[in-house]
Amino acid sequence: xNSDNVNIITGNSKILRGIHRAMxxxxxxxxxxISRSNIAKLTGLNKSTVSSIVSEILNEDLxxxxxxxxxxxxxxxxxxxxxxxxxxxGAINIDSSITRYAVADIDGSIKGEAxxxxxxxxxxxxxxxxxxxxxxxxxxLNLDGxxxxxxxxxxxxxxxxxxxxxxxxxxxxxxxxxxxxxKVLPNIKNISVGNDAKSSALAELWFGNHKIDLSNxxxxxxxxxxxxxxxxxxxxxxxxxxxxxxxxxxxxxEGGDLCTxxxxxxxxxxxxxxxxxxxxxxxxxxKLEHNVDFMxxxxxxxxxxxxxxxxxxxxxxxxxxxxxxxxxIKAIDPHAIIIGGxxxxxxxxxxxxxxxxxxxxxxxxxxxxxxxxxxxxNVLPSLLGAATLAIEEIFDGFKIIx
Amino acid sequence: xNSDNVNIITGNSKILRGIHRAMxxxxxxxxxxISRSNIAKLTGLNKSTVSSIVSEILNEDLxxxxxxxxxxxxxxxxxxxxxxxxxxxGAINIDSSITRYAVADIDGSIKGEAxxxxxxxxxxxxxxxxxxxxxxxxxxLNLDGxxxxxxxxxxxxxxxxxxxxxxxxxxxxxxxxxxxxxKVLPNIKNISVGNDAKSSALAELWFGNHKIDLSNxxxxxxxxxxxxxxxxxxxxxxxxxxxxxxxxxxxxxEGGDLCTxxxxxxxxxxxxxxxxxxxxxxxxxxKLEHNVDFMxxxxxxxxxxxxxxxxxxxxxxxxxxxxxxxxxIKAIDPHAIIIGGxxxxxxxxxxxxxxxxxxxxxxxxxxxxxxxxxxxxNVLPSLLGAATLAIEEIFDGFKIIx
DNA sequence: TGATTGGTTTGTTTGGGCAACCAACAAATT
DNA sequence: AATTTGTTGGTTGCCCAAACAAACCAATCA
Numbered sequence: 001x002n003s004d005n006v007n008i009i010t011g012n013s014k015i016l017r018g019i020h021r022a023m024x025x026x027x028x029x030x031x032x033x034i035s036r037s038n039i040a041k042l043t044g045l046n047k048s049t050v051s052s053i054v055s056e057i058l059n060e061d062l063x064x065x066x067x068x069x070x071x072x073x074x075x076x077x078x079x080x081x082x083x084x085x086x087x088x089x090g091a092i093n094i095d096s097s098i099t100r101y102a103v104a105d106i107d108g109s110i111k112g113e114a115x116x117x118x119x120x121x122x123x124x125x126x127x128x129x130x131x132x133x134x135x136x137x138x139x140x141l142n143l144d145g146x147x148x149x150x151x152x153x154x155x156x157x158x159x160x161x162x163x164x165x166x167x168x169x170x171x172x173x174x175x176x177x178x179x180x181x182x183k184v185l186p187n188i189k190n191i192s193v194g195n196d197a198k199s200s201a202l203a204e205l206w207f208g209n210h211k212i213d214l215s216n217x218x219x220x221x222x223x224x225x226x227x228x229x230x231x232x233x234x235x236x237x238x239x240x241x242x243x244x245x246x247x248x249x250x251x252x253x254e255g256g257d258l259c260t261x262x263x264x265x266x267x268x269x270x271x272x273x274x275x276x277x278x279x280x281x282x283x284x285x286x287k288l289e290h291n292v293d294f295m296x297x298x299x300x301x302x303x304x305x306x307x308x309x310x311x312x313x314x315x316x317x318x319x320x321x322x323x324x325x326x327x328x329i330k331a332i333d334p335h336a337i338i339i340g341g342x343x344x345x346x347x348x349x350x351x352x353x354x355x356x357x358x359x360x361x362x363x364x365x366x367x368x369x370x371x372x373x374x375x376x377x378n379v380l381p382s383l384l385g386a387a388t389l390a391i392e393e394i395f396d397g398f399k400i401i402x
Numbered sequence: 403x404n405s406d407n408v409n410i411i412t413g414n415s416k417i418l419r420g421i422h423r424a425m426x427x428x429x430x431x432x433x434x435x436i437s438r439s440n441i442a443k444l445t446g447l448n449k450s451t452v453s454s455i456v457s458e459i460l461n462e463d464l465x466x467x468x469x470x471x472x473x474x475x476x477x478x479x480x481x482x483x484x485x486x487x488x489x490x491x492g493a494i495n496i497d498s499s500i501t502r503y504a505v506a507d508i509d510g511s512i513k514g515e516a517x518x519x520x521x522x523x524x525x526x527x528x529x530x531x532x533x534x535x536x537x538x539x540x541x542x543l544n545l546d547g548x549x550x551x552x553x554x555x556x557x558x559x560x561x562x563x564x565x566x567x568x569x570x571x572x573x574x575x576x577x578x579x580x581x582x583x584x585k586v587l588p589n590i591k592n593i594s595v596g597n598d599a600k601s602s603a604l605a606e607l608w609f610g611n612h613k614i615d616l617s618n619x620x621x622x623x624x625x626x627x628x629x630x631x632x633x634x635x636x637x638x639x640x641x642x643x644x645x646x647x648x649x650x651x652x653x654x655x656e657g658g659d660l661c662t663x664x665x666x667x668x669x670x671x672x673x674x675x676x677x678x679x680x681x682x683x684x685x686x687x688x689k690l691e692h693n694v695d696f697m698x699x700x701x702x703x704x705x706x707x708x709x710x711x712x713x714x715x716x717x718x719x720x721x722x723x724x725x726x727x728x729x730x731i732k733a734i735d736p737h738a739i740i741i742g743g744x745x746x747x748x749x750x751x752x753x754x755x756x757x758x759x760x761x762x763x764x765x766x767x768x769x770x771x772x773x774x775x776x777x778x779x780n781v782l783p784s785l786l787g788a789a790t791l792a793i794e795e796i797f798d799g800f801k802i803i804x
Numbered sequence: 805t806g807a808t809t810g811g812t813t814t815g816t817t818t819g820g821g822c823a824a825c826c827a828a829c830a831a832a833t834t
Numbered sequence: 835a836a837t838t839t840g841t842t843g844g845t846t847g848c849c850c851a852a853a854c855a856a857a858c859c860a861a862t863c864a
Contacts (some may be wrong), residue, residue, distance in 0.1 A: 037814050046849065048815085052816095072813075072859085074858060075857035075858055239735025240737040253655065256656075262762055323653055332641065333644070366645065418824085419822065446826060475836070476838025477832040
């Protein structure tokens with residue numbers, strides 16, 4: 001019983017109203033068009049309560065009504081929809097070499113997107129540049145004022161205090177990014193900062209197009225390294241020190257290959273883009289330095305064109321991916337594992353390998369095969385994730401701690 | 403937004419009352435003696451609200467008042483205490499070879515305890531025997547009627563539907579233990595069934611004596627195998643198929659030693675009591691069959707007496723424990739890891755080994771050393787865990803789903 | 805074909821219950 | 835007198851149940 005928890009409940013009793021408001025808003029978002037009556041059935045709330053809350057949200061201009069003619073007997077329902085082209089959020093995804101930024105609507109649709117090179121030497125300065133570019137994009141799109149801003153970083157991020165604890169690829173440590181943002185954007189309401197893989201999980205949860213239940217799942221982001229976001233009962237698991245889900249550095253082969261973290265046998269050393277490249281180069285007996293991002297894409301492209309060596313390397317990667325996934329399944333026992341990254345382009349090559357290993361390793365006593373799927377997002381998950389961080393604030397906008 | 407979640411909120415709005423009732427009851431339990439005024443400060447609730455709820459709980463006879471003379475100015479507070487020797491629960495812990503049962507008070511104190519051999523061939527029959535023995539114990543202790551019953555099993559248990567999905571050591575599969583219990587005890591109010599390691603985590607959370615915050619931690623139960631319970635934000639993480647925390651079968655050494663599950667390189671094959679015994683026997687060149695439980699205890703006893711080989715084997719075990727713990731830290735990022743099992747008897751031997759490995763492996767970018775501690779319970783954690791399952795029901799007794 | 809009526813569904817209004825809050829007050833103690 | 839604890843009475847706000855109004859379909863009848 002820590003006092004944090006206590007405060008969530010207490011304060012004023014509008015909380016219940018807030019929870020219901022968020023519930024209804026989310027139902028509209030996910031199931032639109034939907035009627036008040038239908039919402040009442042889904043939530044179990046009384047019709048009058050739903051009406052009251054809906055009229056509040058209507059006043060906030062987050063949704064709108066539209067008459068409908070349905071085929072059923074009885075009075076026709078009034079359909080409710082999210083109101084688009086009204087509120088927008090900014091999204092910035094800072095990666096080791098490339099930074100993407102975008103403006104998104106509250107349904108997660110990207111209104112505009114652009115790229116700049118990451119220059120991480122001076123963090124404050126770079127953040128300022130990103131925001132200025134983002135505002136330029138807003139102007140170009142003829143949008144006034146952003147309702148919120150979400151920023152994603154490949155590293156360990158304290159989302160509560162808006163601090164980048166540790167981002168080895170950027171060389172940032174204990175960087176107060178919240179302050180840096182607020183210096184440039186003093187008037188913006190909601191600022192959120194997160195880890196890229198965790199936010200990707202959030203994007204999948206909010207805007208994914210899967211037909212399966214995503215209340216318990218793990219999102220795996222396969223890039224140069226491996227990141228992840230764990231969702232348990234519809235909530236992102238953050239970890240005591242914001243560092244949960246660092247499966248990339250989980251040891252699967254004690255004493256094995258060297259990882260960038262200095263240890264040996266990390267999963268990342270076997271199943272990341274970097275591992276793909278290094279395995280390929282080893283087999284080619286090529287020892288030159290290459291850019292991981294481009295080279296990994298090259299190998300994937302070659303595999304698509306049936307290049308045998310590339311396919312062999314990717315199959316091997318699939319095997320190692322499966323090993324780690326089996327471990328994740330045993331640890332977390334999720335309902336699904338969703339994978340994002342370049343390798344999803346060659347899903348037909350890697351998935352059979354993953355499945356074989358997972359079935360062999362993770363099913364001692366299990367009767368149900370856990371779904372392993374590529375991301376359903378057609379935007380870069382981490383960029384949409386940054387937007388989701390901001391959108392989330394709008395939807396659950398009532399502050400739980402008053 | 404699944405409908406399960408929705409129903410938690412809905413129904414009738416007494417939920418808030420229920421949550422506050424549970425909060426207050428738990429505060430009294432953990433911090434007694436405590437005054438109404440103090441509770442109000444801790445929870446942020448209004449004094450009058452606290453008074454109202456406290457008087458309800460007084461009527462239920464779960465707590466009692468006692469005048470106090472404190473040193474401060476002003477009216478002296480009326481101290482509140484849990485009322486003991488009033489309500490009791492039964493606890494049964496079914497292990498592969500030995501079954502323990504006990505009667506406990508609502509503060510987790512064991513009133514009486516006994517042991518029988520496990521006979522798992524006929525599950526219904528064995529459950530019946532256990533309960534009859536437990537009732538005999540009640541009689542002997544002069545206690546009338548149990549307020550609840552908690553049963554622990556080493557295996558995957560569906561706590562919601564009271565079904566043992568898979569308990570390899572007992573040979574039970576899809577056994578409806580709830581029905582079996584209810585056949586013998588048709589009148590008992592609360593029946594709870596759980597996994598032994600998960601329940602142990604619960605026992606540590608409720609009745610542990612640590613001075614650290616336990617809202618996020620992992621309990622590791624080191625026995626013949628390795629089980630675990632993950633607590634996130636004061637809640638046990640169950641897993642989609644009740645199988646979370648199966649770290650024992652996490653692969654840490656692909657292609658390594660054979661595990662009882664049929665795979666190679668599982669953590670359990672390196673860091674369990676069974677591993678201790680097999681490593682000891684290998685070094686002794688002894689190939690005979692031994693009872694794992696007794697033999698592991700023997701090795702530990704020898705180590706206490708400075709037997710070099712035993713110490714060497716245990717140190718080795720510490721090293722492997724550390725490897726797995728490092729992986730758990732990376733996966734879950736808990737605030738602490740609490741370890742239960744025979745090996746905690748030789749904590750001074752294994753802890754330095756664990757700490758070395760963990761510091762080396764799990765601290766890429768970490769600034770805070772995660773606490774790794776032996777269990778603070780002086781009873782068998784899984785037996786107290788079984789009791790906790792039942793006590794939990796009393797304290798959160800209002801049914802959230804109406 | 806057009807009007808009427810019954811049945812159905814949606815959404816609103818109204819009155820009441822309950823939980824929590826606030827402020828004033830009583831009680832007990834330094 | 836000052837301070838702290840706990841209670842009481844009144845108020846607010848949220849939700850619910852039930853009645854009601856509105857809108858629509860379908861069957862029926864003139």
